[in-house]
Amino acid sequence: MKLLATLEHVVKKPVFGCRMCGQCVLHDTGMTCPMTCPKTLRNGPCGGVREDGGCEVQPAMKCVWLKAHDRAESLPLLPRSWREHYGTLRPPVDNGLHGSSSWRNLLSGRDRVTPKGWERE
Amino acid sequence: MSRLGELIGEPDARILTGEAPSIDGGGLAALQARTAELARYADAINATDNPAAHAHASNVAVAIGLVRLGLEPVLQVVCRDKNRLALQADIVGAALHGVENVCCLTGDDVTAGDEPEARRVFDLDGPQLVRVAAGLGRGRYLSGRRIEEPPPLVVGAVENPGAHPLGYRARRAALKVLQGARFLQLQICYRPDRLAAFARVLDETGVSRRAAILPTICLVRHARALRFIDERVPGISVPPEVVRRVEQAADPGEEAYALALETARHALSLPGVRGLHLADFRHDGSIARLCADLGIQPRDERNEASSSHHGRQAQAAQA
Numbered sequence: 193m194k195l196l197a198t199l200e201h202v203v204k205k206p207v208f209g210c211r212m213c214g215q216c217v218l219h220d221t222g223m224t225c226p227m228t229c230p231k232t233l234r235n236g237p238c239g240g241v242r243e244d245g246g247c248e249v250q251p252a253m254k255c256v257w258l259k260a261h262d263r264a265e266s267l268p269l270l271p272r273s274w275r276e277h278y279g280t281l282r283p284p285v286d287n288g289l290h291g292s293s294s295w296r297n298l299l300s301g302r303d304r305v306t307p308k309g310w311e312r313e
Numbered sequence: 314m315s316r317l318g319e320l321i322g323e324p325d326a327r328i329l330t331g332e333a334p335s336i337d338g339g340g341l342a343a344l345q346a347r348t349a350e351l352a353r354y355a356d357a358i359n360a361t362d363n364p365a366a367h368a369h370a371s372n373v374a375v376a377i378g379l380v381r382l383g384l385e386p387v388l389q390v391v392c393r394d395k396n397r398l399a400l401q402a403d404i405v406g407a408a409l410h411g412v413e414n415v416c417c418l419t420g421d422d423v424t425a426g427d428e429p430e431a432r433r434v435f436d437l438d439g440p441q442l443v444r445v446a447a448g449l450g451r452g453r454y455l456s457g458r459r460i461e462e463p464p465p466l467v468v469g470a471v472e473n474p475g476a477h478p479l480g481y482r483a484r485r486a487a488l489k490v491l492q493g494a495r496f497l498q499l500q501i502c503y504r505p506d507r508l509a510a511f512a513r514v515l516d517e518t519g520v521s522r523r524a525a526i527l528p529t530i531c532l533v534r535h536a537r538a539l540r541f542i543d544e545r546v547p548g549i550s551v552p553p554e555v556v557r558r559v560e561q562a563a564d565p566g567e568e569a570y571a572l573a574l575e576t577a578r579h580a581l582s583l584p585g586v587r588g589l590h591l592a593d594f595r596h597d598g599s600i601a602r603l604c605a606d607l608g609i610q611p612r613d614e615r616n617e618a619s620s621s622h623h624g625r626q627a628q629a630a631q632a
Contacts, residue, residue: 231393231422231433235440235488237481238419239473239500240547248547249422261478279484281492284397284441284455308457309448 197293214289215303220277222263222270229256234282237261283310315413316385317357318467321495321525321587326619327609328525328588330387330498331355331600333379335369344378351593353611354604357385357414359498359590363394365546366426373403376412387469388412390446391420396436397445397455404449408464416469416498417442417489425547440489443470447493469496469524474511475504476548483514496525498590501542503551505579512583521585528580529590532573532599536560539569570599574606581607 197212204210208218211227217234218225226234230249236257240248247253264270264278283306289297297303320326331351336344348358360376363369376386388407390400404415419439423431437445445455450466452459470489474482486497502508508528515521533539536559543551555572562568580586593600604611610618 231419231435231438233419233435233438235438237476237478237485238439238548239471239476240421241473241476241478242547243477243550245477249424251547255477258478261481279481279488281440281444281488284437284445287436307455309453309455310444312448313451313453 196296197291200293200295212291212294213285214292214294214297215286216294216298217282219274220280220282221257221260222265222267222275222278224256224260224263226256226260232285233257234285283307314465315357315467317387317414317496318465320356321467323619324522326587327615328496328527329355329591329604329609329612330357330359330496330527330588331591331593332359332361332364333375333386334593335361335364335367336375336378337369341378341381344375345382348379348382348384350596350598350600351591352382352384353613354600354609355591356612357387359387359389359416360412362389362391362418362420363426364421366393366421366423366428366431368426368428373407373412376407377410380411385414386412387414387416389416389418390442391418392435392437392439392442393420393423393433396434400437400442401445401449401454404446404466405460405464408449408466413465414467414469415446416471416496417446417494418471421547439470440485440492443468443489443494444492450493467495468493469498470494471498471500472511473500473502473548474528475500475502475507475550479507479510483511483518483520486511486515487518487520490520490524494524496527499526499528501529501531501549501592503539503542503549503555503576505576508580509583512585516583516585521587525587526585527588527590528583528586529592530573530577530580530603532591532593532595532603533569534566534595534597535569536565538594570595570602573599574603577603577607 208225209228213227241255245258247255264275320328334347360372362372376388379386423433446468452463472486536556539551539556559568
């Protein structure tokens, strides 16, 4: 299983800057990894986006969530449902999945497990 | 339920909240002295959570202090400094002391403060925290564990109507309202067109009927402060002509006040706006002046007028 995680990292790190959170949401975010946001926000953008679109923390970098917003609208070949996912609420990161393969967690359904109190009764 | 919660439920009631200045020393006497003017007018006062990433007396301690002073606090909670366990413990713990209003923020980054080498946490983000806080009010921790006799929390959030992506900000506000926010204290905005567009979408989509929209009015003394906000507070841009207007005025202090009054009048004229959130950096009686100019009475007088209005309604209902 370690092999799968390594393979995933090799593929996704150079392309998306993947941080191996183990619960990939690239399809929700215009193929922009939210873990590359310095605040690792899953539901960005925060209120600190600069007037020129720069990140609050690293002004020279375009806000990751602004990039995601633009890409979710304009990236070719994205299914429509993926584009619409930009604004949906994503649950808190399960820190226990860090370093594991999100592909495996997707297939097993492990990446969709949320704490019991997250879902409303 | 808190007074703020009651007011949110009364569609005609004006709501005024404000930011308590950060406190370091001097005990409750300092807190009392520094919130005295605001306390005459505000329905609830925000106990800030390490604002701009500077350590101060904690949000929980200040909120409890406000309760002890007979004032109604809003516990501001940011995601920067604590993980989900600590955030939930703070909210539930403060509620034990009667702190029932909670305002959830993502929070400035540590690099905004004077200890930029600190570890940033962001275990939750703003919208997630809103949902978790609302869950606490319904009697469940994020884990699903029950809270017997849950606190009657009034959960709120913030949004920045003036930051990019502009077209998304109202949707983001709506997302927070959907998760349980009943009031939205907006970031300071010196671009009236952006605030107006934001308010219009919230009004048209019915969001402002579900949550009280409270734009922030910032009272400053100098053009220097406006320039500082523009250059040093990420997410707020102050148009150069606004800075110049204050800078080149015969009496810059008076012009800065006039700008705040104008901004407040404009904000209150927008559809769905229920009141204001005040951030006072003048400390010269401008809150009282602003409220007088806007026709907003001191809190006690508003409450009296409201209770006699309800009394008359009750009498009419009985008759």
